Amino acid sequence: MRRIKIGIPRALLYFWYGPAWRVFFQEMGLTPLVSGPTGKEILNAGVKAAVEEVCLPVKIFLGHSLTMQTQCDCLLTPRYISVNKGEFICPKFMGLPEMTRQAVGTGRQLIWKSDHKCHWGSLKALPREITSGYAQSRVKKSLKKAKAALEAYHLLMQGGLLPLEAETALLKGSQPSAADYEPAIGLIGHPYCLHDAFINLGTVQLLREQGFKVLVPEMFPARQIALELRDLPKPLFWTLGQRILGAFRLMWKKGVAGVVYLSAFACGPEALIGEMVKRESKAAGLPLLQLDLDEHSGEAGFITRMEAFLDLLKRKRRYSCV
Amino acid sequence: MNRNELFFGVDVGSVSTNLVAMEPTGQVVKKVYLRTEGNPVAAVQKIFTQLGREFAKAKVLGVGVTGSGRQLIGAILGADVVKNEITAHGVAALQAEPKVRTVVEIGGQDSKIIILRDGVAVDFGMNTVCAAGTGSFLDQQANRLNLPVSELGTLALRARHPVRIAGRCSVFAESEMIHKQQMGHRLEDIVAGLCAALVRNYLNNVAKGKEIQPPVLFQGGVAANAGIKKAFEDELGFPVIVPQYYDVMGAWGAALIAREEQVNYQKTSFRGLKFCEEEIKISSFECPDCANRCEVITVMVAGAKISGWGDRCGKWQRINTEATG
Numbered sequence: 001m002r003r004i005k006i007g008i009p010r011a012l013l014y015f016w017y018g019p020a021w022r023v024f025f026q027e028m029g030l031t032p033l034v035s036g037p038t039g040k041e042i043l044n045a046g047v048k049a050a051v052e053e054v055c056l057p058v059k060i061f062l063g064h065s066l067t068m069q070t071q072c073d074c075l076l077t078p079r080y081i082s083v084n085k086g087e088f089i090c091p092k093f094m095g096l097p098e099m100t101r102q103a104v105g106t107g108r109q110l111i112w113k114s115d116h117k118c119h120w121g122s123l124k125a126l127p128r129e130i131t132s133g134y135a136q137s138r139v140k141k142s143l144k145k146a147k148a149a150l151e152a153y154h155l156l157m158q159g160g161l162l163p164l165e166a167e168t169a170l171l172k173g174s175q176p177s178a179a180d181y182e183p184a185i186g187l188i189g190h191p192y193c194l195h196d197a198f199i200n201l202g203t204v205q206l207l208r209e210q211g212f213k214v215l216v217p218e219m220f221p222a223r224q225i226a227l228e229l230r231d232l233p234k235p236l237f238w239t240l241g242q243r244i245l246g247a248f249r250l251m252w253k254k255g256v257a258g259v260v261y262l263s264a265f266a267c268g269p270e271a272l273i274g275e276m277v278k279r280e281s282k283a284a285g286l287p288l289l290q291l292d293l294d295e296h297s298g299e300a301g302f303i304t305r306m307e308a309f310l311d312l313l314k315r316k317r318r319y320s321c322v
Numbered sequence: 323m324n325r326n327e328l329f330f331g332v333d334v335g336s337v338s339t340n341l342v343a344m345e346p347t348g349q350v351v352k353k354v355y356l357r358t359e360g361n362p363v364a365a366v367q368k369i370f371t372q373l374g375r376e377f378a379k380a381k382v383l384g385v386g387v388t389g390s391g392r393q394l395i396g397a398i399l400g401a402d403v404v405k406n407e408i409t410a411h412g413v414a415a416l417q418a419e420p421k422v423r424t425v426v427e428i429g430g431q432d433s434k435i436i437i438l439r440d441g442v443a444v445d446f447g448m449n450t451v452c453a454a455g456t457g458s459f460l461d462q463q464a465n466r467l468n469l470p471v472s473e474l475g476t477l478a479l480r481a482r483h484p485v486r487i488a489g490r491c492s493v494f495a496e497s498e499m500i501h502k503q504q505m506g507h508r509l510e511d512i513v514a515g516l517c518a519a520l521v522r523n524y525l526n527n528v529a530k531g532k533e534i535q536p537p538v539l540f541q542g543g544v545a546a547n548a549g550i551k552k553a554f555e556d557e558l559g560f561p562v563i564v565p566q567y568y569d570v571m572g573a574w575g576a577a578l579i580a581r582e583e584q585v586n587y588q589k590t591s592f593r594g595l596k597f598c599e600e601e602i603k604i605s606s607f608e609c610p611d612c613a614n615r616c617e618v619i620t621v622m623v624a625g626a627k628i629s630g631w632g633d634r635c636g637k638w639q640r641i642n643t644e645a646t647g
Contacts, residue, residue: 039613198614202634278531287444300390305448308408312443315409319442 337430478549
């Protein structure tokens with residue numbers, strides 16, 4: 001019997017939940033297919049299909065969906081509205097299945113929900129096609145395995161691995177260890193901006209080549225981040241925004257040389273978080289570089305700023321040592 | 323003139339290409355400012371042809387290149403150091419005025435601010451994609467008013483009642499200037515208004531949220547404009563300094579960095595003045611090997627491939643290095 005192929009776009013929340021999705025569908029006896037890393041064709045397809053207002057990462061998601069729809073039987077289009085009580089993911093994630101339908105046309109979609117009434121890990125949140133077509137015991141078992149995989153994945157990242165490295169380690173069973181060296185640099189932003197090497201022109205690699213150890217928000221446990229943000233006069237209700245601000249504060253405490261903030265052009269929540277990060281970095285005297293990512297981000301300007309920022313950090317170190 | 327040992331610094335900008343010849347002491351012995359006119363390679367060749375006679379006997383210790391065309395020109399020259407223009411401007415400003423705390427740089431296509439404290443750069447800002455409020459806009463307006471751009475400044479200083487012009491967008495600014503002209507305002511008042519608008523635009527965009535403390539160094543081609551300098555002083559409330567080599571600070575910085583990094587490269591890889599006569603061909607192609615579809619640049623000098631870049635995977639860069647050794 002031919003196994004049903006589930007297409008999973010390597011975009012948006014894939015960088016946070018991807019391994020759990022893969023393991024779940026695998027356990028259900030289906031074949032999860034993950035799209036390749038973003039490239040020019042994916043970007044162009046996404047930009048063409050999307051409405052003008054959405055941010056670049058959503059366009060990228062649509063690009064991934066478009067390029068893989070012919071290779072799979074169903075596309076996974078998560079509708080993750082809320083994953084923690086009282087907090088939300090950006091509203092654009094709410095309309096993701098509809099935006100995908102509009103862009104891709106009439107392919108079959110699996111909508112995996114998560115909102116304030118049903119958490120993504122509950123039976124009710126799963127796509128209807130799954131819950132009605134399979135024995136409940138099997139679904140429950142698969143879900144349990146998926147959650148265990150997610151936990152292991154996040155533990156690996158908290159051990160210092162980047163999402164891609166952690167995913168490879170998890171699924172291939174190898175156990176690479178993260179190198180620990182100085183100086184460290186903080187890289188903050190939404191996971192889909194930081195870990196998509198195409199849209200950020202390989203920032204992580206660039207920073208590593210320049211001799212910096214790169215810290216990202218995924219390396220800090222949610223507990224620590226929550227603890228760090230207790231003193232805010234009003235809780236931030238964007239889950240991803242919390243991670244950015246909390247990780248920023250933790251990075252500062254860890255003594256990073258500086259912080260690079262990659263934000264997506266036209267990202268609403270970031271307009272706010274960015275300002276908070278900017279003010280705190282100024283008060284702390286921590287060098288901060290804020291860069292916007294969009295589909296026509298001039299490579300030259302991006303690299304120039306990045307180089308200048310790294311020079312600034314290096315010169316600062318050199319002269320403060322003397 | 324025949325100096326014994328020299329460092330060269332080249333700043334390949336969008337509007338001008340500049341060169342500085344510097345003694346090992348840091349002293350500038352020669353500066354050249356030339357319009358790029360859309361052809362950086364030809365501009366650099368022209369500059370070095372001019373210099374060839376003067377410095378034929380000099381020993382070149384190192385070459386630094388900066389500016390938006392730095393990679394291309396760096397490859398052709400065989401530069402020892404290729405640096406971004408922010409670092410270069412900061413280093414030169416520190417050499418000109420060791421106590422500098424703020425650098426305001428307005429060039430042809432971009433403008434930047436560098437904040438320094440205790441001789442170290444701590445923050446910087448740069449204009450975004452839009453070139454409103456930079457030198458090329460002044461150029462355009464001078465052209466429209468049929469004035470040489472060098473005279474805008476002196477004209478602005480003669481203004482008695484500067485008009486208010488919105489400087490947020492150069493397209494709006496232009497229509498507003500035309501409107502004020504048609505209303506019968508005097509030319510010098512309009513030009514002074516333009517200078518003030520440019521400065522306001524700079525302070526609100528590039529310098530937004532940055533603390534501008536004296537001493538302030540004002541550099542870049544636009545610093546030649548006394549009207550802009552005065553508008554800055556009016557707006558900030560303290561004098562700004564235009565350093566002696568304001569128009570070639572980037573090139574000077576590149577030369578200074580070449581000197582600073584000399585320990586790392588020891589002997590210069592400068593290809594010598596012969597490149598002025600060489601035939602330089604630059605071509606690009608879209609690499610079909612993966613989904614990134616990188617636009618790869620290849621530089622050929624006298625029929626031999628010397629460099630290439632633009633590939634994200636590094637494959638072509640590797641092939642090129644292997645080919646050239």
